[in-house]
Amino acid sequence: APLTRAEGPLFPPGVRATADGLMAAALDDALALELVTSLSTEIGPRLAGTAQEARARDWAVDQLKKLGFSNVRVEPFAVPLWVRGDERAEILEPFPQPLAVTALGGSTATDPEGVAGDVVAFSSLAALEAAPDGSLAGRIVFVDEPMTRTQDGSGYGVAVGKRRATAYEAERLGAVGALIRSVGTDSHRFPHTGQMRRLTEDGGAGGVPTAALSAPDADQLRRVLARADQVSVRLVLTPQLLPPSRSGNVVAEIPGREAPEEVVLAGAHLDAWDLGTGAVDDGAGVAIVVAAARLLKALPEPPRRTVRVVLFGAEEVGLVGAKAYAEQHAAELEQHVIAAESDFGAGRIWRFDTAVGQSALPTTAAIRAVLHPLGIGPGSNSARGGPDLTYLREAGVPVVGLIQNGWDYFDLHHTPDDTLDKIEPAALAQNVAAYAAFLYLAAEVETDFRK
Amino acid sequence: APLTRAEGPLFPPGVRATADGLMAAALDDALALELVTSLSTEIGPRLAGTAQEARARDWAVDQLKKLGFSNVRVEPFAVPLWVRGDERAEILEPFPQPLAVTALGGSTATDPEGVAGDVVAFSSLAALEAAPDGSLAGRIVFVDEPMTRTQDGSGYGVAVGKRRATAYEAERLGAVGALIRSVGTDSHRFPHTGQMRRLTEDGGAGGVPTAALSAPDADQLRRVLARADQVSVRLVLTPQLLPPSRSGNVVAEIPGREAPEEVVLAGAHLDAWDLGTGAVDDGAGVAIVVAAARLLKALPEPPRRTVRVVLFGAEEVGLVGAKAYAEQHAAELEQHVIAAESDFGAGRIWRFDTAVGQSALPTTAAIRAVLHPLGIGPGSNSARGGPDLTYLREAGVPVVGLIQNGWDYFDLHHTPDDTLDKIEPAALAQNVAAYAAFLYLAAEVETDFRK
Ligand SMILES: [Zn+2]
Ligand SMILES: [Zn+2]
Ligand SMILES: [Zn+2]
Ligand SMILES: [Zn+2]
Numbered sequence: 001a002p003l004t005r006a007e008g009p010l011f012p013p014g015v016r017a018t019a020d021g022l023m024a025a026a027l028d029d030a031l032a033l034e035l036v037t038s039l040s041t042e043i044g045p046r047l048a049g050t051a052q053e054a055r056a057r058d059w060a061v062d063q064l065k066k067l068g069f070s071n072v073r074v075e076p077f078a079v080p081l082w083v084r085g086d087e088r089a090e091i092l093e094p095f096p097q098p099l100a101v102t103a104l105g106g107s108t109a110t111d112p113e114g115v116a117g118d119v120v121a122f123s124s125l126a127a128l129e130a131a132p133d134g135s136l137a138g139r140i141v142f143v144d145e146p147m148t149r150t151q152d153g154s155g156y157g158v159a160v161g162k163r164r165a166t167a168y169e170a171e172r173l174g175a176v177g178a179l180i181r182s183v184g185t186d187s188h189r190f191p192h193t194g195q196m197r198r199l200t201e202d203g204g205a206g207g208v209p210t211a212a213l214s215a216p217d218a219d220q221l222r223r224v225l226a227r228a229d230q231v232s233v234r235l236v237l238t239p240q241l242l243p244p245s246r247s248g249n250v251v252a253e254i255p256g257r258e259a260p261e262e263v264v265l266a267g268a269h270l271d272a273w274d275l276g277t278g279a280v281d282d283g284a285g286v287a288i289v290v291a292a293a294r295l296l297k298a299l300p301e302p303p304r305r306t307v308r309v310v311l312f313g314a315e316e317v318g319l320v321g322a323k324a325y326a327e328q329h330a331a332e333l334e335q336h337v338i339a340a341e342s343d344f345g346a347g348r349i350w351r352f353d354t355a356v357g358q359s360a361l362p363t364t365a366a367i368r369a370v371l372h373p374l375g376i377g378p379g380s381n382s383a384r385g386g387p388d389l390t391y392l393r394e395a396g397v398p399v400v401g402l403i404q405n406g407w408d409y410f411d412l413h414h415t416p417d418d419t420l421d422k423i424e425p426a427a428l429a430q431n432v433a434a435y436a437a438f439l440y441l442a443a444e445v446e447t448d449f450r451k
Numbered sequence: 452a453p454l455t456r457a458e459g460p461l462f463p464p465g466v467r468a469t470a471d472g473l474m475a476a477a478l479d480d481a482l483a484l485e486l487v488t489s490l491s492t493e494i495g496p497r498l499a500g501t502a503q504e505a506r507a508r509d510w511a512v513d514q515l516k517k518l519g520f521s522n523v524r525v526e527p528f529a530v531p532l533w534v535r536g537d538e539r540a541e542i543l544e545p546f547p548q549p550l551a552v553t554a555l556g557g558s559t560a561t562d563p564e565g566v567a568g569d570v571v572a573f574s575s576l577a578a579l580e581a582a583p584d585g586s587l588a589g590r591i592v593f594v595d596e597p598m599t600r601t602q603d604g605s606g607y608g609v610a611v612g613k614r615r616a617t618a619y620e621a622e623r624l625g626a627v628g629a630l631i632r633s634v635g636t637d638s639h640r641f642p643h644t645g646q647m648r649r650l651t652e653d654g655g656a657g658g659v660p661t662a663a664l665s666a667p668d669a670d671q672l673r674r675v676l677a678r679a680d681q682v683s684v685r686l687v688l689t690p691q692l693l694p695p696s697r698s699g700n701v702v703a704e705i706p707g708r709e710a711p712e713e714v715v716l717a718g719a720h721l722d723a724w725d726l727g728t729g730a731v732d733d734g735a736g737v738a739i740v741v742a743a744a745r746l747l748k749a750l751p752e753p754p755r756r757t758v759r760v761v762l763f764g765a766e767e768v769g770l771v772g773a774k775a776y777a778e779q780h781a782a783e784l785e786q787h788v789i790a791a792e793s794d795f796g797a798g799r800i801w802r803f804d805t806a807v808g809q810s811a812l813p814t815t816a817a818i819r820a821v822l823h824p825l826g827i828g829p830g831s832n833s834a835r836g837g838p839d840l841t842y843l844r845e846a847g848v849p850v851v852g853l854i855q856n857g858w859d860y861f862d863l864h865h866t867p868d869d870t871l872d873k874i875e876p877a878a879l880a881q882n883v884a885a886y887a888a889f890l891y892l893a894a895e896v897e898t899d900f901r902k
Contacts, residue, residue, distance in 0.1 A: 037674070041546065041671060041674045041675060041678065042545075042546045042675075042678065043546070043548075044546065044548035044671075045548055045549070052547075052548075094493075095492065095493045095494070095495065096503075097494075097495035097496060097503075097728070098496070100867060187870075187872045187873075188639060188641075188868050189641070189727075189866070189867040189868045189870060190639075190640070215872075216728075216868070216870040216871070216872050219870075219871070219872060220492060220495075220728065220870070220871075223488070223492045224492060224493075227492070227493065276640075277548070277667075277671070415640075416551060416640040417639050417640045417667070419638075419640060419667040419670075419671070420667070420670070420671075421638045421666075421667050421670060422638075
């Protein structure tokens with residue numbers, strides 16, 4: 001049969017048809033929804049280093065073995081263990097009322113009765129950084145910087161700076177505590193947690209006790225500040241930094257038919273913040289990559305190269321699993337031919353980004369053309385490839401980005417509202433279809449994606 | 452000038468034009484938005500009987516005096532005082548995880564360490580009521596009855612039964628605690644509070660400790676129950692019933708030009724649940740009726756009849772202010788010619804219901820025709836007129852219902868998410884326009900709405 005233009009000369013005979021078959025099967029496959037339902041129901045919250053995360057690893061090993069994957073294993077590593085305590089805040093004067101807050105990951109604690117002080121507001125992290133050392137003794141800092149809603153999540157990179165740095169900047173200024181407007185795009189009464197910049201290897205952090213306010217609470221505090229010369233707030237945060245604990249990456253494989261030493265990696269992260277049930281971040285990603293790989297497993301013969309699923313531990317608290325993987329697999333990173341991670345919820349994939357060598361671009365263009373019927377358009381060749389791929393990418397591993405529609409992602413991200421009902425089954429299936437086709441094609445071709 | 456058909460012969464010359472002018476002015480008037488912003492920001496939560504509710508009364512008296520109303524006063528009464536304590540729940544076995552709960556108003560308390568028991572689910576209050584006495588010793592009841600989303604709020608009347616009765620039914624069965632799916636229509640992680648049926652005059656209640664689960668948590672518990680033979684839950688609720696406290700209704704008037712003893716009443720309620728800031732329930736109603744009456748105040752001469760604004764206290768905890776008003780004004784209820792209450796958020800009014808005598812229907816039809824350009828259509832003559840009008844209606848006072856679009860109202864109702872950002876200014880202004888025209892016309896005509 002003559003080759004179609006989209007198929008081009010790059011794929012061996014029958015490969016395009018197999019990819020099409022995988023996509024069709026994925027759109028009718030219930031496994032991803034079953035997996036994310038099971039993980040978010042039977043485990044739920046699973047903060048790095050906790051017993052819940054350990055249960056999630058057991059769950060993953062059990063599922064992957066039952067699905068028939070090879071070499072299913074946990075690759076352990078140590079992780080700092082920070083656990084949430086009490087958290088509350090209130091305006092004391094002039095308009096007494098509670099504020100909805102949550103501690104940022106890694107925050108230091110207040111005394112049980114909290115800290116109190118007059119609020120000083122900054123419209124941006126840059127404004128906070130410009131304030132002179134020691135100029136806010138006894139005060140509570142409020143960084144009221146908004147986040148922009150975007151389809152591709154690019155607003156996050158801008159907004160997350162204040163979450164990472166505020167505690168340390170506030171300490172430099174002499175403040176007793178700090179509040180930030182949540183890194184999020186919703187207007188619900190959910191503060192968004194998330195990790196602060198980690199300053200020490202053992203996870204010990206300095207900085208003042210720091211919490212996020214929900215968007216309506218940040219609006220409220222802004223209005224109160226506009227109506228009063230002096231506004232005092234009390235903040236109670238009693239998280240604890242416990243001795244380092246155990247975490248681990250869960251790995252499973254479909255050994256390659258002809259080049260088993262060559263690895264196509266599909267990643268997601270298994271841990272989730274303690275506030276929600278980790279359905280969207282990143283139960284969806286776990287479900288997508290496992291369900292996609294399972295479809296490859298069901299082919300009459302395995303693809304040429306090995307497909308490796310890596311469910312990273314301890315992503316949320318600072319890419320600890322990603323770093324451990326890169327260290328533990330340093331000797332074989334040269335053999336990682338390409339990698340992708342699903343960690344942006346369950347919205348439909350709309351764009352295919354790559355970070356590959358120039359001579360590999362015809363292959364990635366041909367792969368993209370196969371994905372086109374799923375509504376996936378071309379992107380750039382400057383993909384970042386997902387947070388857990390950071391160290392691999394820095395080590396030269398080619399990555400792709402199957403970019404999801406994240407318009408609503410930061411409405412839920414790192415809040416109690418990250419629950420199963422937020423996942424649209426048809427969009428989840430579209431993700432599985434795209435991953436299945438991508439993983440299959442990348443594992444079947446002979447292209448060196450580095451070149 | 453010839454009378455239009457809509458105007459009919461019922462309105463004296465110039466009255467229709469004045470009503471049209473009031474509506475036009477209302478759509479350009481910022482007062483309602485200023486009032487609800489001020490109340491929800493400077494007071495915020497204001498549970499009946501608390502210092503916050505007292506501050507709300509002071510706020511209201513201050514605002515009404517500044518706006519030039521006459522006879523501004525607080526009419527005090529006593530109210531049971533129930534205050535929220537700690538509240539949390541968790542699945543103990545087989546899938547340990549927290550559940551988002553809030554105590555129902557009036558709930559009894561558990562010990563500080565809570566109660567624990569195996570969960571028994573019922574799909575409806577009717578199913579719970581059918582269970583035999585003493586059949587659930589040591590268990591925790593879960594009433595998983597959904598609520599239907601409707602434009603007119605009619606789903607609430609069906610769903611609220613479980614909130615009112617579950618604690619007492621569970622006690623009859625021997626259970627140690629109870630959970631209900633929230634009375635609400637959203638799928639966010641906010642449980643909805645609200646008053647249980649009050650069993651004694653002093654506010655003392657029996658019943659087992661009872662909380663609402665958010666919709667995602669009710670879904671989660673339902674899924675867990677489907678996956679396990681036995682599911683145990685711990686529930687901690689430590690609310691307190693304190694000695695009865697003070698509340699009050701805030702009253703203000705525009706004395707009538709010709710018939711000052713005849714009262715057209717515009718109501719809303721000043722108290723709000725402690726979880727949110729009471730912007731939507733019922734800061735919006737307070738703002739709407741005050742802003743509408745202020746437009747009448749600005750007319751060259753006052754309307755024929757007295758327009759009386761009543762901002763009821765202690766609505767949420769069982770219509771305590773409504774009952775006090777009816778008792779305190781029993782002697783003049785015959786002179787209450789008609790009444791309306793705004794207590795369904797800030798959605799646009801789309802329907803005009805009445806409960807008036809047959810001979811008054813041409814007048815109310817003519818009033819409705821004046822409101823027509825606001826998008827307000829005809830309704831029934833079986834209006835209920837708002838919760839605080841219950842005792843007046845029962846005493847024979849004619850009422851109308853300016854029925855708001857409540858499609859989204861029960862997404863927010865009685866949750867922390869009842870905040871200012873949920874109010875659409877243009878819809879709020881449409882409400883003011885409708886109330887201004889209605890109050891003016893009802894106060895200007897000579898119609899006896901009872902006849
Ligand atoms: Zn993630
Ligand atoms: Zn995350
Ligand atoms: Zn209300
Ligand atoms: Zn209410």
